[in-house]
Amino acid sequence: MNAIRELSLDRQMLTERLEKVAIGETVTYAELSEVIGREVRMCRHLLYGAMHTLQRDNHMIFDTVMNVGVKRQDDSGIVAGGDAYIRHIRRTSRTGARRLSCVDSFTDLPPDRQIQHNANMSLMGAFTSMTRRKKRKELESRVKEAQDKLSLAKTLELFQK
Numbered sequence: 001m002n003a004i005r006e007l008s009l010d011r012q013m014l015t016e017r018l019e020k021v022a023i024g025e026t027v028t029y030a031e032l033s034e035v036i037g038r039e040v041r042m043c044r045h046l047l048y049g050a051m052h053t054l055q056r057d058n059h060m061i062f063d064t065v066m067n068v069g070v071k072r073q074d075d076s077g078i079v080a081g082g083d084a085y086i087r088h089i090r091r092t093s094r095t096g097a098r099r100l101s102c103v104d105s106f107t108d109l110p111p112d113r114q115i116q117h118n119a120n121m122s123l124m125g126a127f128t129s130m131t132r133r134k135k136r137k138e139l140e141s142r143v144k145e146a147q148d149k150l151s152l153a154k155t156l157e158l159f160q161k
Contacts, residue, residue, distance in 0.1 A: 010036040014050035021072045028069040093127035
């Protein structure tokens with residue numbers, strides 16, 4: 001029981017330290033380790049938990065700076081970070097589709113698994129298609145024309161071409 005309170009206290013201490021970070025400022029792992037009295041990289045879950053709390057409650061976004069620490073992002077950095085998520089979705093959907101294509105005996109699967117297989121392949125194909133560079137450029141062009149976010153219907157309409 002004591003260990004859980006200790007971890008919670010460490011996370012709270014990290015949250016309080018990160019809450020004071022100015023936009024664009026980097027806090028080193030050494031400084032964060034000093035705050036909790038142990039190597040923060042050996043208990044990253046505490047740091048990530050603190051970062052998650054600040055994102056949820058204070059809309060503060062932190063990204064890691066390799067071998068240095070964490071940096072509080074400005075609005076431009078937050079937007080630029082979205083590209084990494086799109087690339088991740090594309091890679092993951094392509095990997096998932098390749099794995100699903102390894103099913104040897106589709107006809108031997110129960111009907112519910114066949115449906116699940118085909119639905120997943122369809123979604124992964126759609127993700128892969130939608131995240132192509134050419135499609136993203138078309139989407140950006142439409143958003144620029146609209147001067148706002150597009151509705152789901154209008155976004156999907158773009159991908160039907």
